[in-house]
Amino acid sequence: MHKLKPNIRFHPLKHPPLRHSSAAAAATTATTKSFNATLHLLSSEGSHHHVLLAYNSMLKSSIPPDPFTFPSLLKACISLNLLPHGLLLHQHIVVNGFSSDPYIGSSLISFYSSCGLTEHARKVFDTMPERNIVPWTTVIGCYARTGDFVHAFYLYNSMLHEGIKPTSVTLLPLLSGVSESIHIECLHACIVKYGFLGHIALMNSMLNVYGKCGRIEYAWKLFERMDEKDIVSWNSLVSGYSLVGDTEELLRLMYRMRSENTWPDHQTYGALVSAIAKEGSAEFGKVVHGQIVVAGFELDVHLETSLIFMYLKCSNMHYTFKLFERAKDKDVVLWTTIISGLVQNERADRALEVFQSMLCSRTEPSTTTIASALAACAQLGSLKVGTSIHGYTLRQRMAINTPAQNSLISMYSKCGYLKQALIVFRMIKDRDVVSWNAIVAGNAQNGHLSMAMHLFNEMRIAHQRPDSVTVVCLLQICASIGSYQQGKWIHNLVLRSYLEPCVKIGTALVDMYCKCGDLDSARKCFDRVIECDLILWSTIISGYGSHGEGESALALYTELVQSGLTPNSVIFLSVLYACSHNGLVDQGLNLFDSMARDFKIEPELEHCACIVDLLCRAGRVKDAYNFYKMKFPEPMANALGIVLDACKTKALVELRDAVAKEISELDNEDAGKYVQLAHSYASMAQWEGVGKTWVQMKELGLKKLPGWSFIDLHGVITTFFMGQTSHPQQEDIMLVLKNLNDEISERVIMSNVDNIS
C-alpha cells in the first residue's frame, strides 16, 4: 500500500525533560509552536511520513514537544500502520507529563483502536480525568468496529447516564455494524430524539441497516420521508433489494431513480449484478453488462469482480475468463472470486492453476483465498497440494479463520486423513456448525459411522444446533447402515428442531426410509415436500423399484411427467432399474425407446446394461446378448457378467462358453472378472479351468474384497463376511438359511409345475 517504506527512528530521550507544569506548557517556545504548525499542515495534507520525519528533526534539535505536538503524530502512525512508533510516542507522552491531556487521550484511544488493541484503548479511556463527548465517541466506536456491541452499548448508556449527549459522529459507527432489531430501533429512536433526521450520512446508514436485516419496507418509509437524498441513499435501498435477489424491484427502482434525475453509478450496477448472480440468469446478465459498458463503469475493479462472479454463477466459463484475462489490476478479492467460483463449478483443477498464478503474480492470499484453494484440494482429493497449502499458512503465521479451518477438515477427511482432520477440528477456537458438519461428514464418508454419531452427540452437548446439512449427513449414515430406529429418531429431531423443511432434507428422509424398507413412511415424507426436484423423484422411484413395487415406481414416473418436469438420464436409470427388478419387461423396453424419441436423451451404457439385465432376468438371455452386441462397441465386463450368470441359470451351454471366452479375453485386470470366470468354470464342472483361473489371479496379485454385509439390531451392529464362521449364533443362522433355500426351491418347483399345467 505505502510505497514509501518509513524508516523513522525516534531518538531516545537522553535527558528526560522536566515535568511540565501548566505554566511551563503555556510558555512553549516559539520554535515548538512553529514546528507544531508545520506538523499540522503536513498532517492535513496527508503527508504522514513527513510528519514523523519532522518530529525526528524536532528531537534532534532538542526542541521540546508540547501537548499540541502529539495528535498529528499519532494520526500519522494510524495511517501508516506503525504500531511500534505509536507505542514509543505514548512513552514520550508519559515522560513529558501529558498523559492527562484530553485531546491527547482521544488521539491515543483512536490509535489503539485502529491497531485492534481494544484493551489498551480502554485503559487510556478509564484513566482520563476529564471526558467530554469526543473520548466517549472514540471508545464507543472502538468497540462497535470490533463488533462488540455489548460493550459499545454499555458504554453508550453510561455516557448518557453522565449527562453527555451523543453527536452524529457517536451514532454512525454504532449504526453501521449493528444487526439486532432491538439495537436498530434504539438507535433510530436516538436519531429522532437528538434531532439528526436531517443528517444524511446517518439516515443513509439507517436505510442500509434496515435493508441488511431484511426490513426493506422500513427502509422505504424512511426513504420517502427524507428531504434530501443523494446517490448513497438510492444505493442503500438498491443494495437492500439486491440482498434478497429481487431483480424486478431493482429495475423498477432504477427506473424511478432516473425519473428523479439521479444516475446509477458503479455501485448501483454492482448491486444489480450481485442480484442477477443470485438468480443465475446469464441472458439478463449480458444485457446489464452491456449497459455497464455503455455507462463507462466496466473497468471498476469491484464491478469487474461482480461481473465475473455473475458469469461464474451462470457457469459461463467463456465470459468468465474473457473478463478475468482482461482485468488489469487483479486484487486478492478478484483472484479469490475466480478460485472459489471454479471450485463451485467443480473445476478444482483449474482453480488450483489459478491459485498458482496468483502466487506467481505476488498477490498475497487472504484467509478466504486459502479456504477456497483448500476446498479445491478437497474436491480433487489432493493431499499433497492441500498439505503444502496448510504448511504455507503455518510458515506465514497466517491467522486463518474458521471457514479456512473448516476447509482443512474437509480436505484431510476427503483424503482419508481423519486423524489430521480431528487435530484441526480440536484446534478451532470458534467452531461453527460447518466445522461440526465437516468432521461428522468426514467420519461418515470414510465409513467411521460410530465415530460420526459420537461426534454428533458431542455436538449436541456443546449446544451447537444442527442445520440441514447435519441432518442430511446423519440420515445418509442411517440409510447406509439401514439403521431404522436411529433414522426415525433423526426424523423426529428434524421435526423438533424447527429446521426449515427443504427438498434436501426431504430427499434424505425418503432415501433413509426406502433403504430401511419402510415405503409407507418414505411416501409420506415424499408427499410433504413442496418443491420436488429430479433427485427426489429418482430416490423414491428407485426405492419402490428395489422393494418389489415396480408398478408403483412406474406410476410415480407417470406422475413425474404429468407434473411438468422433464425426466433426465438418472430418472430413466431408476425407472429402468425398477422394471428389470420387477419383471416389467415390455414397460422397460418401451421406456428405453421413449428416452431418445420423446425426451431427446441418448441412452448411456448404464441404461443399456439395465436393459441387458432386464432381458436376462426375464429369461430372454439370447435377446440380451444380441442387445449387448448391438449397443456396446467396446466389451464391458459388467454387462457380460450379467449374461454369463443368466446362462448358468438357463443352462445355455453354447452361449455360456462364448461369453466366458469373451470375458477371459478382456484385457482388464479386475479381480471380479476372474471370480466370475472361476464360477462359470465351476458351473460347467471344469475344475481344471477353475484352478487355472485362481492361479492366474494369484500370480497377478489380484484380490477380490470378500462380500460383506451388516445389520443393526437394537443399536448393535453385526458384520458378516463371505465364508465367515465365527459368529456366536453360526449354527442358528445356517439353519435359517437352509430353510429359506428349501422354501425357495419348493416355490420354484411349484411355479414350474403351474406353468406346465
Add this chain to the structure above:
DNA sequence: GTCCTTTCCG
C-alpha cells in the same frame, strides 16, 4: 490540536 462521512466484489 482530540472522535469522523454513509452505498458495491470473494
